[in-house]
Each structure stands twice: as C-alpha cells, then as structure tokens.
Amino acid sequence: MKRSGLLLCICISLVVFVTGCWNRRELNELAIAVGMGIDKSGDQYEITVQVVEPSEVAGKKGGTSSPVTLFQAKGPSILEALREITTISPRIIYLAHLRVLVLGESLARAGMADALDFMSREPEARNDFFIVVAKEAKASDTLKILTNLEKVPSVRLFSTLETSEQQWAPTTTVKLDELISVLVSEGKHPVLTGLVPLGDLAIGETRKNTETVKSPAELQYTGLAVFRKDKLIGWLSNEEGKAYNYVTNQIKGTVGYVSCPDGGSISLKVIRSKTKVKGSVNDEQPQIEIEVRAEANVGEVQCHLDLTKNETITKVEKWANEKLENLIEMTVSRVQQDYKVDIFGFGEVIHRSNPKAWKKLKDHWDQTFVNIPVHVKVNSKIRTLGKVSNSFLEQLKE
Amino acid sequence: MTKNNEKVIMLGKIKISSRQFSILIAIYMIGSAILNIPAMLQIVAKQDTWISTIVALVVGLCVLPLYIYLGNRFAHANFTWYIEKLLGKWLGKIVALLFLVTFPAIVAILTLRNIGDFMTTQILEDTPIQAILIIILSVVIMGARLGLEPLARAAELFFPFIMVLLIVFIVLAFPHINFNNVQPVLENGLKPVLKASLIFIAYPFLEPIILSMLFPSVQHTEKNGKALFTGVLIGGFIMVVITILTILVLGTQTVSFAYPSYALAKLIRLGDFLVRIEIIMAVIWFITIFVRLALLFYISIVGIAQVLNLKDYRSLTFPIALLLVPLSLLAFPNAAYFQEFTPIWTIHALVMGFIFPLLLWLIDILKGGGKKTP
Numbered sequence: 001m002k003r004s005g006l007l008l009c010i011c012i013s014l015v016v017f018v019t020g021c022w023n024r025r026e027l028n029e030l031a032i033a034v035g036m037g038i039d040k041s042g043d044q045y046e047i048t049v050q051v052v053e054p055s056e057v058a059g060k061k062g063g064t065s066s067p068v069t070l071f072q073a074k075g076p077s078i079l080e081a082l083r084e085i086t087t088i089s090p091r092i093i094y095l096a097h098l099r100v101l102v103l104g105e106s107l108a109r110a111g112m113a114d115a116l117d118f119m120s121r122e123p124e125a126r127n128d129f130f131i132v133v134a135k136e137a138k139a140s141d142t143l144k145i146l147t148n149l150e151k152v153p154s155v156r157l158f159s160t161l162e163t164s165e166q167q168w169a170p171t172t173t174v175k176l177d178e179l180i181s182v183l184v185s186e187g188k189h190p191v192l193t194g195l196v197p198l199g200d201l202a203i204g205e206t207r208k209n210t211e212t213v214k215s216p217a218e219l220q221y222t223g224l225a226v227f228r229k230d231k232l233i234g235w236l237s238n239e240e241g242k243a244y245n246y247v248t249n250q251i252k253g254t255v256g257y258v259s260c261p262d263g264g265s266i267s268l269k270v271i272r273s274k275t276k277v278k279g280s281v282n283d284e285q286p287q288i289e290i291e292v293r294a295e296a297n298v299g300e301v302q303c304h305l306d307l308t309k310n311e312t313i314t315k316v317e318k319w320a321n322e323k324l325e326n327l328i329e330m331t332v333s334r335v336q337q338d339y340k341v342d343i344f345g346f347g348e349v350i351h352r353s354n355p356k357a358w359k360k361l362k363d364h365w366d367q368t369f370v371n372i373p374v375h376v377k378v379n380s381k382i383r384t385l386g387k388v389s390n391s392f393l394e395q396l397k398e
Numbered sequence: 399m400t401k402n403n404e405k406v407i408m409l410g411k412i413k414i415s416s417r418q419f420s421i422l423i424a425i426y427m428i429g430s431a432i433l434n435i436p437a438m439l440q441i442v443a444k445q446d447t448w449i450s451t452i453v454a455l456v457v458g459l460c461v462l463p464l465y466i467y468l469g470n471r472f473a474h475a476n477f478t479w480y481i482e483k484l485l486g487k488w489l490g491k492i493v494a495l496l497f498l499v500t501f502p503a504i505v506a507i508l509t510l511r512n513i514g515d516f517m518t519t520q521i522l523e524d525t526p527i528q529a530i531l532i533i534i535l536s537v538v539i540m541g542a543r544l545g546l547e548p549l550a551r552a553a554e555l556f557f558p559f560i561m562v563l564l565i566v567f568i569v570l571a572f573p574h575i576n577f578n579n580v581q582p583v584l585e586n587g588l589k590p591v592l593k594a595s596l597i598f599i600a601y602p603f604l605e606p607i608i609l610s611m612l613f614p615s616v617q618h619t620e621k622n623g624k625a626l627f628t629g630v631l632i633g634g635f636i637m638v639v640i641t642i643l644t645i646l647v648l649g650t651q652t653v654s655f656a657y658p659s660y661a662l663a664k665l666i667r668l669g670d671f672l673v674r675i676e677i678i679m680a681v682i683w684f685i686t687i688f689v690r691l692a693l694l695f696y697i698s699i700v701g702i703a704q705v706l707n708l709k710d711y712r713s714l715t716f717p718i719a720l721l722l723v724p725l726s727l728l729a730f731p732n733a734a735y736f737q738e739f740t741p742i743w744t745i746h747a748l749v750m751g752f753i754f755p756l757l758l759w760l761i762d763i764l765k766g767g768g769k770k771t772p
Contacts, residue, residue, distance in 0.1 A: 120654070123520050126674075127664060177661075181649050348578070355582035 027054075031091035034068070035154030037139025038115050039104035044074045045115065046104075047081040048140040049093055050154050057151055066207060067151040070144060078118040095122060098129040099158040101176075102195060104139040105225075105232065113183060113230035119176055127177050130161050133225040133232065135194035142197050145204035145217050153219070161193060161221055169254035170241035171221045183230055186362050187347020191244065194223045194235060228341045228366075236331070243331035246292055246324065247344045249275040255299060258319040264303025268296040268320055268382065279349035281357040286372050288346050290328060294380040296320070301391040308389050313382050321378040328376045342369040413617045416625035418550035421557045422693060423609050423626060427633025428560075429690030430509045431602045432683055433516050435637060436644040436658040438601075438740055443594035444650045445580050450594035451638040457595065458603025458634055459627070461752065466623035468755055469610030471762065473619050477611040478704040484761050491705050498701040501750040502608045503718075506694035508743075510535065511726040513687045515733065520660055521680065531723050534688070539719050541692040542699065543712050546615055549692055556685050563682045564636060570666040571643050579649040600744040602637075604751025606630055611697055656733065659683075695719070 035050035049071045056067040071089050075081030082093055101119065103112050119125050134142045143153065150156035164171045171193040182190040197219055203209055204217025224236040224244060236244060245251050251273040257265045273294040280287050298307065298316075305312050335343060347365045351358040361368055414422075439447045472480050481497075482490030513534060514527045522530065541549050584591070606626060613622050644658040647665065655661040663679035666672075699718055703711035730736050 123523060127661075128667075128673075177648065180654075351585075352578060352581035355585040358582075 025092075025094070029091055030094040031069075031071075031089050032097050033093050033095050034097060034099045034152055035102065035143050035157065036095075036098055036100075037102040037104065037134070037143045038078065038107055038112075039139050040107040040110055041074065044076055045078055045081050045107075046072065046074050046140065047078060047085070048072050048143050049082070049085060050143045050152075051089070051091075051093070052152055066146060068146075068153060070140075072140060078115055079122075095125045098125060099152075099154040100161075101129055101131045102139040102142050103131065103133050103192070105134055105136055107139070108133045108192075108225060108227070108232035111230045112227075112232075116176070116180065116183075116230075120180060125176075127175055129175065130158060130173050131176060131179055131192055132157070132161065132174075132195045132221070133192045135196045135223065135225070135235065137195075137197050141201060142195050142219055145197055145201065145219055146207060146209045147219070148210040148215060157195070157219060160219075164221055165250075166252045167254070169245050169251050170223070170238035172224065172241070172245060172248075172250060182345075185345075185348060187342065187349070187351050187358075187365060188345035189229065189341040189343045190227045191224045191236070191343050192227070193221050193241075194225050196220050196222050226335070226339050226341060226343055228339070233341065234339050236335075239327060240331040240334065243328045244343065246273065246275055246328055247277065247290055247332070249273075249277075251275075251294075256296075256320065256324065257300075258316060258323050260303035260305060262304065266298060266303065266305070266316055267300035268316075268380075269299040270294050270296045270380075271383070277344075277346070277349050279346060279353045281350060281354045281361075284357065284360065286346075286350050286357070286361060286368065288349065288372055288374045290374065290376045292324065292328070292376070292378045292380075294320075294324070294378065296380055296382055298382060298385045302393065304394060306390065306394075307385055317380055317382055320380045320382075324378045324380065325376045328378075329374065332374045332376075336370045336372075340370050341366055346372065346374075412546045412615045414546055414550040414612075414615055415617050416621040418554050419612065419616045419622070419625045420629040420632070422550055422553050422612075422689065423606065423629025424632040424636070425553055425557065425560065425686050425689040426605075426609060426693055427602050427630060428636055429683075429686035429688075430512045431637055432640055432659055432686065433512060433657050435598060435601070436641045437655060438597055438737075439594040439641060440645060440650060440658070441737070442597065443590045444586065445582070445645060446584055446586075446591045447594060447645050448580060448642040449584075450591050450598060451641045453591070453595040454598035454603060455634045455638050457599050458630065461599075461604065462606065462627055462630060463623075464752075464755055464759060465606050465610040466626055468607070468758060468762075469613035469622060469626065470619070472611055473613040473616075473622065476614050476704055477701060481758070484758065484765065495702065495705045497750065497754065498698055498705070500746075502694050502698040502701070504746075505605060505608070506691060506698060507722055507726045507729055509687060509691050509694065510722055511729050513684070513691075514726065515736075516657060516660075516683070519656060519733070521677070527727070528723065531726060534691070535719050535722060537688060538692045538695050539715050541688070542696045543715050546612070546696060549689070549696065553689050556689070560682050560685060563679065564640075567663060567666065567679055567682075568639060568643060570668060570672075571647055571662055574647040574665055575643075576646065576649070579646055596748075597740060597744050598637075600747035600751070603630070603634065604747045607751050607755050608694065608697055611701065612693075695722075 031051040032054075033049045033051055037048035039046040039048070051069045051071060053065065053067055053069055056065060071085045071093070073081045073084040073088070075084050085093055103115070107115065145153060147153045147156045150159060161171055161173055165173050172191065174190070174192055179190055179192070182188050197204070197217065199215070199217040201217050204215070209215050209217055223238060224241040225232050226234045226236060242254060251270060254270045255267055256270060257267045259265045273292065276291045278289045278291070280289075301307065305316070307313065332344065335341070342365065346369060347358075347362065350361060439450055443450045478491070478494045481494045484490065485493055510531055514531045517530045518525060518527050541552070610626065613619070616622050616625065640659055644662050647662055648655065648658055660676060660680065663676035666675060666679075699714040700711045702718070703714055708714065730739055
C-alpha cells in the first residue's frame with residue numbers, strides 16, 4: 001500500500017514536470033517564414049524573410065495592416081543573417097513552411113551554391129519550396145509586393161508557378177533536392193525560372209496594391225535562367241523555355257499554335273507529352289536523338305481548313321511536328337552556341353547509355369556538347385476538335 | 399515479484415512461440431539499420447547499391463545454416479554452457495564473456511547512440527542527447543526486467559502497425575521513383591558493389607548469431623531454424639526494399655543525406671491533405687529500434703548472468719544500463735567519425751559474427767558433436 005502510494009506520488013509529480021516541453025516551440029513564438037530572398041551585397045549575404053502575420057491571414061476578417069511582414073538582415077553567412085533577424089523580430093524565424101526561395105540575380109551571377117548549403121543542412125527546412133531567380137532585380141524587391149487573390153504573396157508565387165508549369169510550360173518548378181542533384185551532376189547544368197517585378201514597386205509595397213482592380217505592381221514569371229554550374233550566365237525566352245521543358249520531359253500541358261499556309265493559325269492544346277532522349281557514341285562522337293510524342297486537342301481555329309477530313313488533321317499534325325522540331329532544334333543550337341552549357345542533361349544520357357565512353361568525355365563535356373549533333377523527331381497526334389468541328393468562320397467568310 | 403526472485407531465471411525457463419521469435423528477428427533486422435544502411439551503402443556503391451543489397455541478402459541467408467546449427471546446439475542448455483563444454487570451464491567462461499561484451503553489448507551501445515543521433519539531428523535539435531538516451535533506455539530496462547515473453551508479445555502487437563506503416567511508406571514513395579537514378583549499371587565495376595555488400599552483410603546480417611542464443615527460449619526447438627530463417631528473410635527483405643527505394647527516389651545524391659530513409663519519408667504526400675507525415679514514419683524506426691535494443695540488452699545481461707552464475711539476471715539491468723549511456727556517448731565523438739568507423743566495424747562484425755561461430759562449429763565437429771546427442 002505504502003509502495004503504491006509512493007508510486008502514485010512519483011507519477012503525479014512526473015506528469016507535472018515531464019510533459020515533453022523541452023524544446024517546445026509555441027505557435028505564438030514562431031515567425032512563420034513563407035518566402036525567403038537571398039541577395040549579395042559586397043561579400044555579405046542580405047537575407048529577406050517574408051513572415052506571415054497570423055492575425056491578418058486567419059479567418060474572414062480583413063485587417064487593416066499588411067498580411068505579411070518583411071525582415072531583412074545582413075551577415076557573412078545565411079545562418080548568421082537569419083539569427084541577426086532576432087534583433088528586429090520578436091519571434092524566431094521558422095522555416096518549415098517556406099514556399100519560395102528567391103535568389104537575387106547578382107547572387108545568382110556570382111554563384112549560388114554556397115547559399116544553398118544552409119537550406120540543405122538545416123533540419124527545419126523542408127524540400128517542398130520552389131527556387132526562382134529574380135530577373136534583373138533584387139530578391140528583396142520581389143518579396144515586398146503585396147498581392148490579391150492569395151493574401152500571402154509567397155503562397156501566390158508558389159501557386160502561380162505550379163499552375164503555369166502545368167498549363168503553359170515555359171516555366172519550370174525546381175525544388176532544392178533537384179537543384180542540388182543537377183548541380184553536382186557532371187552531365188547537366190541547372191536552370192531556374194525567372195521572376196520579374198512589374199509596375200510601380202513603391203505602391204506595390206503598400207496595401208493600395210490590393211485595393212485597386214488592376215494592381216499597380218505585379219510579379220510575373222518569365223524565362224529561364226541558364227546556369228553554368230552555380231553561376232547564372234543568361235536567360236532563355238518563354239518559347240525556348242517551353243522547348244527546354246519538351247526536351248527534359250517536363251511538359252504537363254501547354255498550348256502551341258501552327259500557322260496555316262493561307263494565313264491565320266490553329267492553336268493546339270497539348271494534353272499529354274512524353275519525351276525520350278537517346279544518346280549514342282560512335283567513334284568517340286556522341287549523338288543525341290530526341291523523340292517527342294505529344295497528344296493534343298484543337299483549341300482554336302482561325303483559318304480556313306476543313307477539319308471534318310482526316311486528311312486535314314494529318315496535315316495539321318505534320319505542321320505541328322515541323323514547328324515543334326524547329327523550335328527544339330533552334331533552342332538546342334542557341335544553347336549550344338550562346339551559352340555552351342548542357343542544361344538538357346545530354347551528358348547524363350550519354351553517361352547512362354555508354355558509361356565507358358562517358359569516362360573519356362566527361363572532363364571536357366561542355367566543349368563536346370557545343371558540337372554534338374541533335375536529331376529531333378516529333379510525333380504529335382490530334383485527338384479531339386473541341387465542341388464544334390468546323391469553325392463558324394468557314395461559313396462567315398464564304 | 400518476490401517469488402520470482404527465488405527461482406533461477408535462465409533462458410531455458412521462458413518460452414516464446416516460433417512465430418514471436420520470427421517477428422522479434424524481423425524487427426531486430428530493421429531497427430537502426432533502416433536509418434544508417436542506405437547512406438552507408440550509397441557512399442560506396444553509388445547507383446549500384448541495389449545490387450549490393452541483393453547480394454548481401456543472399457549471402458546473409460547463406461550464413462544462417464551455421465547459426466542455426468549452433469543455435470540448435472545452444473538449445474540443449476544455453477550459450478555459455480555450450481562454450482564451456484567446448485573450451486573447458488575457465489577458457490569457456492572468458493571467451494563467452496568476451497563475446498558478449500564485444501558483440502551484443504557493443505551493438506547495443508551503437509544502436510543506442512544511433513537513435514540518439516537521429517533524434518538530435520532531425521527532430522529535437524536542442525535537446526541534450528543524454529535526455530533521449532536515458533528515456534529510451536529506461537523503457538528498454540523495463541522491457542528487459544519483464545523478460546522475453548512480454549517483449550515478444552509487445553513485438554507481436556507492434557508488428558502489424560510496423561508492416562502497415564512500411565507498406566504505406568513504400569506505396570506512397572512509388573510515384574517519385576525515377577529509374578534513371580540506377581543507371582548506368584556497374585559503372586565503376588564490381589569492386590565497390592562487393593565492398594558495399596560486405597558492409598551490409600556485416601550490419602545486420604551477421605548479427606543473427608546473437609539471436610540464435612535465444613533458441614532455448616523458443617517452444618518448438620525443431621522449428622527454430624525455420625523461424626530464424628523467416629525472420630531474417632522478412633527483415634532483410636524490408637531493408638533491401640527501403641534501400642533500393644531511397645536510391646530510386648533520391649538518386650545517388652542521397653550520399654549527402656545523413657538519413658536517406660527519413661529524407662524519403664519527407665517526400666511522401668498524398669494529394670494536399672496527407673503531407674508532412676514523416677514523423678509517423680519515424681515512429682516505426684523508434685519501435686524497431688526499441689525492440690532491437692531491448693533484445694540486445696536482454697541477451698547481453700542474461701548471458702553475463704549465466705557466465706557469472708548469477709541466480710537472477712535482473713540485478714544486472716541497472717548497473718549495465720548505467721554503463722551503456724556514457725559508453726554510447728564515448729563510442730564516437732561526432733558524426734564524421736561514425737562514417738570512418740564503418741570499415742572497422744565491418745571487420746569486427748566479420749570476426750565476431752562469422753569467424754567466431756565458424757571456429758565454434760569446427761571445434762564442435764572435431765569433438766564429435768555432429769551427432770545430435772546432448
């Protein structure tokens with residue numbers, strides 16, 4: 001009896017003292033970071049952290065202050081700058097809910113690898129945020145703009161990139177682990193999507209930006225940043241970005257148009273696309289074959305074609321093939337000539353198909369890449385015509 | 399409790415079923431290896447790790463007949479008695495003690511440190527490692543004091559949960575698989591592949607020798623061999639699948655992850671509602687590591703008690719547990735040392751888990767023990 005009484009006492013006192021609060025992080029002690037920007041100024045890192053203002057985001061009541069707060073600090077390393085933020089912020093920055101990481105163009109040009117180590121090492125940081133480059137801008141500028149539709153700008157940036165990758169395809173979503181594995185790969189160089197702040201940035205920082213119908217300042221994704229290892233060396237246009245996504249088999253859905261011979265054009269909605277890249281080495285000369293299989297629906301017709309005939313469809317398919325082949329070939333040769341870096345991962349393809357030859361090739365792969373012949377073959381199939389078969393334009397004009 | 403103390407509690411008195419024995423072994427094989435093995439192998443064999451794992455599983459199963467043979471010999475009394483019979487009383491005692499201290503006890507120390515390291519790197523960064531070690535060890539002490547039967551029953555209860563969570567884990571990781579990650583095959587030749595498989599064989603496929611000491615505690619002695627085989631096969635197969643999955647999903651880049659299987663768990667998502675569930679996956683690790691640790695601890699102290707002719711092994715639980723905490727902290731100073739330690743451990747495990755039982759077997763044969771008479 002005495003024994004069980006003692007045990008009970010011990011248990012009760014344990015309940016009070018051992019409640020698992022050792023490392024507790026209460027929600028109201030955390031500054032939940034949703035966006036982070038890294039710029040370089042001199043040899044110091046300039047960190048911008050976009051933190052959610054919980055009272056503004058929660059529930060339906062729209063408050064009067066901004067839904068997010070921005071903290072900035074400088075330091076010789078990312079971690080140091082992040083900790084320095086505690087001198088401004090009452091709460092510690094919590095990185096587990098990060099949505100976007102924006103790298104300033106100047107940092108990207110100087111080399112981004114050093115900045116990425118922290119993100120991969122920090123146990124709190126996850127792997128589910130997107131990494132983008134602020135095109136001709138500082139990362140901090142892009143995080144200052146308030147947005148509508150999504151109250152939290154970083155969440156909006158995340159969803160925008162996700163949607164545009166799925167529907168339009170000139171952009172590409174890159175997560176940290178993908179970026180790092182490309183960085184360390186010998187046969188591939190990374191690309192990241194560009195982010196441009198447009199319009200009146202001074203208004204963009206205030207709530208006025210979300211009060212008008214047309215926001216004075218907006219953020220837009222455009223183009224792909226081409227890297228040589230971890231240094232930004234140039235940009236690809238939206239069309240080239242699309243070609244890049246075709247080559248790397250990342251097309252989930254996009255739209256392309258083909259011009260008709262007698263003026264006008266047909267737009268095709270690509271619903272599925274699959275790309276196979278094959279590499280071979282003959283007499284130490286590597287070769288790449290790209291085979292794209294795309295399925296598309298007719299989305300818009302602005303020219304005179306009799307779509308009820310199978311023959312016409314075959315013709316349109318042929319035009320689409322030629323156009324896409326052309327686009328891919330032009331993009332590949334532009335990258336080969338202007339940037340001289342293998343962003344398509346052809347080196348990895350050769351590595352996989354012929355590891356022995358790759359051993360000889362890998363040391364001077366970028367020089368080899370410039371001259372390798374790339375054959376593109378596109379095989380597109382048109383499936384449906386949409387709600388109508390022949391366009392009403394057919395009857396209108398006649 | 400008081401009445402139990404009067405009885406001589408030795409391995410032979412306690413009985414678990416062969417099914418429970420298999421489950422204990424399967425969980426034992428997964429525990430702690432699931433955290434370390436993927437990273438340890440991928441550093442060496444890169445994209446060919448999957449070949450190494452399969453080689454290791456096959457070799458690991460091939461070694462089992464040796465353990466089963468020895469286990470069946472232990473089954474007549476116990477491990478210490480058997481060694482004393484083979485090597486003479488005093489030499490036998492010394493060898494048995496040395497083996498117990500340098501193999502099961504050290505594996506226990508390393509396992510304890512592994513779980514502590516995992517918690518302090520991935521989950522509770524600022525918590526002192528001692529706090530974690532002591533809490534885990536206190537459960538282990540409780541388990542060991544209660545004895546093998548409750549432990550086996552607990553393992554039996556945990557097993558369905560472990561399997562369900564593992565299957566969920568594997569199925570949800572499937573969509574992320576990229577077969578390009580395992581190409582090109584055999585780029586650097588066979589040597590690194592064999593090296594990696596040697597690491598995997600040493601840890602944990604050479605450890606069932608420890609488990610074969612449990613043979614006297616299993617009900618149907620004649621089924622023990624089969625039970626051991628099934629357990630190692632299930633545990634080993636899960637390890638192979640998880641390791642291959644980490645390469646297929648994360649690629650050879652996983653080398654830079656300290657805990658690839660946890661990194662893999664972080665990727666898992668089902669739509670937008672089932673996300674960030676890695677901690678549930680970590681719970682499997684905890685359960686498996688608890689069972690592994692409890693078994694190692696139990697076997698070590700029971701063995702030591704037998705060598706010292708103690709009436710009850712329970713008096714040893716607290717003193718030895720007290721030793722385990724500082725020893726596991728002393729085992730290696732930092733995470734980098736653990737990686738350099740791998741080849742040394744491989745050799746140690748080969749000596750303890752293969753050469754030692756082989757010698758026992760040879761002596762046994764020479765002494766005419768081949769005939770199945772006790």
